[in-house]
Amino acid sequence: MIIAANGREALYAARAEKPDLILLDIMMPEMSGYDFIKAYRKESETPIILLTAKLDETDKVLGLELGADDYVTKPFGMKELTARIHAVLRRALRTPLELDTLKIGSISLDKDSAPSRWMTNPPPSPLRI
Secondary structure, rough: OOOOHHHHHHHHOOOOOOOEEEEEEEOOOOOOOOOOHHHHHOOOOOOOOEEEEOOOOHHHHHHHHOOOOOEOOOOOOOOHHHHHHHHHHHHHOOOOOOEEEEEEEEEEEOOOOOOEEOOOOOOOOOOOO
């Protein structure tokens, strides 16, 4: 775990340490959480959960649109925060090979069965990929 006293320190630490997840306050000195996300999203897709006292819907939408993966308002319970961390990491660390079924149009590729199955209509002949 890495703790930063302000936004600039947090950005430096995130760049140097490359964490699996970032818990970030919006109202940090020297660099806001929003500015952190703007800068860090240019170079990393590390999951970010915003922890903040800002309750306004506009703040939530802005944080999510800038690239936060979740938004938790204070006060929050540790069970809820832990569940949200697990959910974000589960999504972030999931690779395409871990998906049970990949669906593209009418084609379904199921990792447990081969060959692929046609979901609705038969394919046009000939099939070109």
